[in-house]
Amino acid sequence: MKYTILSLLLFVQVSHLMGQNNNTFVIQGKVTDSFGEPAIYAHVIIDALKTGAYTDEEGNYLLKKVPQGTHQLSVKMLGYKTQERSVQVENTSLFSINFTIIEDLTNLEEIVVNTKTVKSKLESTAKAIGVIETKKIRLQSADLGEVMAKSEGVSVQRSGGLGSNTRFALNGLSGEKVRFFYDGIPLEFTLYSFGIANVPVNAIHRIEVYKGVVPIGFGADALGGAVNMVPQKVHNGWFGGMSYQLGSFNTHRTTADIGYSSDKTGFFVKAGGFYDHTDNNYKIDVAIPNDKGGLQQETVRRFHDAYSAYGSSLRFGVRNKKWANELSLESYYGDYNNEVQNSQSPQLIDQPDLGISNAVAGIPFGEVLFTNYSLGTNLTYDVNLHDHWTLNLKAGYNYNERKSLDIGNQLYNWFGEVIRAQNIPGEFGDADNLITKSENLYARQQTTYIINDRYSLKLSLAPTYTYRTGDDLLIDGPFDEALDDSYLFNFVTGLEYTANLMEEKLQNIAFVKNYRQNIRNESLDPSLEVININKRSVSNYGVGNGLRYNWSSHFSTKISYEYAYRLPQQNEIFGDGYQVFENLELQPESSHNVNLQWNYHNNYNAVTQWQLQGNLFLRKIDNLIFLVVDPAEGFGSYQNVSSANSQGLELSGKIKDVVKGLSFNANTTYQSYLNTSSEGPFASFKNDRIPNTPYFFANGGAEYQLQNVLKKNDQFSLFWNVRYVHSFFIGWESAGSSQYKSEVPKQTLNTTGITHKVDIKNTRNALTFEVQNLMNAKIFDLYGLQRPGRTFHLKFTTQF
Template identity: 30%
Template structure:
């Protein structure tokens, strides 16, 4: 309550100060091109010293103007300058908008120096990394591989292409971090649209918010959020690529747009297809208790073996059609996404459990609508809304008759299914609906209010085709509904030196759960239906202060919640039971950092360092019971703090280099065993099975017009380091018995050549150049050295 009083007083005081300072004559407006606002455009009254720049929303405001006639000039590099005559009178408030056209000649002949969207985000109050993926378009990387090179991010994959992975950000991981595609939540997209499927060509930029998430994303994120931004600005382009490499891995991608300038009609077509046998060699490693055991002539021997049941295929197609630059809509589009997935399951939780017949298939369909309008109903109000519904059907088949090992199919041991001792074919249907509406109102050049509403509904039904499993709790839909409302106020003071945003979030959660309570000989499985409804409040702030135009300090704080997910609440209908008493996770997140960014002639230096702290409780943990069913429960508390830093340097278009490192300490803060007064033996221990020291180094050297005009040759080298870490708690067992994941140092190299001004591109890559034996998870080996080639065609 005290926080809300302080917040209210701050907002009222700021309004009063700004109102008192306003002059009697005000000239304001917006600057944009045909599709988007222009940030950083220059506004000048000809013959005077009165001028300003447009803010991030394309808005400007001029004050301290005497009555009279003026010429107002608007200019921005890469656009044709525009001027208008205005006549202002005493106490007049004049509103005037400008629509600039791109200067194609200027764009083709000069290098543009200025603040990119990435730089603007870095200078906001939020702790955020931004990755410009356009520089990586000629590589074979997916978004997971790109993100894994960013400061504070660690992605742990269980194997090769399409394998399950765990995303960690500043010590919080998994579902505690939320993912978005152009602001649309990805939590209900299914496995075929995950980060390790999406090729780099389909993204223009990736924003990584750490700890504190802005209200416009509408996220119930505990530890941060990742927003993948696609190209929404280029009016006509075609980007097509194909790559092939080790383990019979092929990846094709297409991204295109056509816009008719006269009618405003727009078409977007994109898609990808990925396939891999994933038949890489599993190397025997008894030193770290990760042997490969093969049955040969009725004897178990330890030797290398090749994976044989790990093929993976995923396909996605997306089509959007709509209109732009209309009086009633800046942009409106109708879209349709279809994707499918086939995945063979090779191992269980470790490589000691080998499967040979289990597989998963998925089909996903999502229609959507997007609408955006500036000056919606009143001047300065921008509305941006997205709505979608989706259906995801999956099938898990487990009908093997034999036990499998690394030597292949067993000869004598007969079984009925590999997962649970019974043959099964489970069919699941997930229905989801999502609405996100954002209103941003510009009060004046220094103040704005943002209101965001997000609604998500998820329902899951399932059936077992063979009739062998009687405990199915998905015979009727289990459902979850989330409503999240966020309100933020942003103020810019001291001539853009102090930027502050304060916000509050309201979370409403409701669910319907069918719970398998117990089994009796008379009644078979007894089921109980439960409905629940809860709400929660979060709040926070983010501020940035500039010491100079190139250096500043940022501080942010949020009391955040992460609401329960479907499997955590419902179970999975096979071997994970429901828990209707599960509570959401919550955390107090603090970030503090410094940044410096400066250009000296053709030299560009950038340094960023930050400290983070997370005080999290009600952690949702998976509890294996040893019986038929396991479940999720709230048992965890943790305190996480750490530091991270990144240094970047570039020279002209010849050299780029960066190095980053992250160190964190995540300790168990659970003093007593759950529900008891028995001390927890691991209280104060570092949380196991979690990297705590890791870093990346990247170097790129390129040269334009080396062989002929319009060409570029580029060489990139990247190195990733992960320090060793324990698998189990430090307080349990002797040092000799503590399994650990070894230290790893992996090098990757890529060489690309572009000609005809980037129209044609060819590249070659080597991943894990030194053939390092790598693990992200204990006893789940990743691929060794691999080679890939990529062809890319790009026009606009």
């Protein structure tokens, strides 16, 4: 900790000395577009002085050594109208001038082919980032999990239909090893704390995927990377939109938001919400006993798998003022209900000689229910301080209450019929009526010191505090393990140095992080009737560096490295009060993360545009946190049991306007995620692939656009997407004979649809008809958990 304090003192002292020059006048500010997005590489100019500066990836600019007097500032960016503003420079060393630039619609077709997208601008930095744009995706019916599964390096495994458990993996690393954020706020402190698959696509403007190397601004202890979902931005006047989707299995999804902002007063307010429901009563193939005591295959409908969720939020504040780029407060509430049809580890039987082909086996549930609700508030404050300083602060509080209910005493078959009553209640095992409550606090403070237009320093402070307790309503008296009081405090500190050299051809980002964790657990000893207190602390350091070089206007390369730590989370340390026991001695896992990326594209003003990208990656993990389960009892705990290596290759390409309106894209990923343990419970499986993880998958897509079909300026888009996942073993590949190994079969998923877009007065409207799983393939993301077959969806969206 003393080194962290010394680093902070050095940071403040150096920046103070470098900022001391009372004869220097500085103009700084931020340039955004009409949707509130940063305008990257916009040119801010004072023509009379023949001086100017380009905005960075956050839209910030800095003009130094501006003499006293009245000056005319102008902002120029290809595809946007030039904005001008006069400023009187006197009396103070700092002037903050923000600009909002508006698209130049008089020459829109030329603008589209000549302007770099936000995606390409962000990916041209030294950060290990991939960007998913959602402008077109928002019109389609795919949820966020399905959207992200179309990207290279990303695997999203689902245990069923909408609302089912989702396992997100980035370069093989899954679970808590990857952190999720919504507008820079940890996802668990937002309206969408129930997971990424529950985030409405229409609420997202773009998705930023950071692979292995995570910027300090997130204050994250991620091991595999981070995902930041950037929401739709506030802009001047009235704005808003809504979407409604109707689909198979009584599926309904609705999102809506409305807001108002005044550039004159700076005040803004925005309200939004969502509602999801599905019966999830799709057909699956099951293996059930026949009259002769053997097994036979039957096609049945799932009968206890409904899901519903809803939530709302209200945000208000001021923006674009001298004393605050943004000062806002947001409150939210979300509720989630999920019926549980079966356990997360059923069997899968494939015996063609008996007429059984990949059929689910096991006992279904008829009454198990999971519910969850979450509420909280977030504060955001973003300001340009005097001279070269900027401050961005996010802080918030969240209360979360989760309940699992399993008190049924009936035994069901796959036809939804009661077979018999059980003597002991509980379908999972022991009866359960458990409530888990947690209170959470967080803060993310990032202070930036802009040394000049080439160098900057950033300091990030990110504390998080969690208090958790619970109550098993089936247990009377004080000796209830769920009543334990658990405290968890994480503090991630980061210091980052950025340099732009050789006329922006070379960019280097170097950083150091400190990870600190304090754990405390208080439990009542039933034998001694005293309070047992267990506590411990850990502190670790990590470093990283990103380097990007533009070899030409068409070709660039990046290499990035981070020695990262991932602090164990509350469920891993304290257990879940049900099937996972506590392990207060669980240690952080660490990893050496390396990416070597390259990007090649033709001219942005070419009639046919194309781009090729690649990434070689390596993750060398020590102290891997793994859930070790007793197969006989079904209970377990998280342990530091092994080491592992994940290495592989990602390739992607796209081509736009092969002929006018026709575009293609494709990507593929091969990853070798291997157990490298020489000791411990998995040493005998050294050099085996980590089980239940895809190692080869690919995506492809095509789109054809037709303009002015039914009326002027309307558009029809026909699209098709395909995903292939190669077969993979559910267990260790060296264990047992090959003919008896459990395996998730290879599978191909096709989706197609048509979208009609039309502008009516000041609204943008779209209607999409879509068919998912067009070939009605039997899909298993996870072993023994069949996903829906062919489904039909109709979606309407409007925006103003």
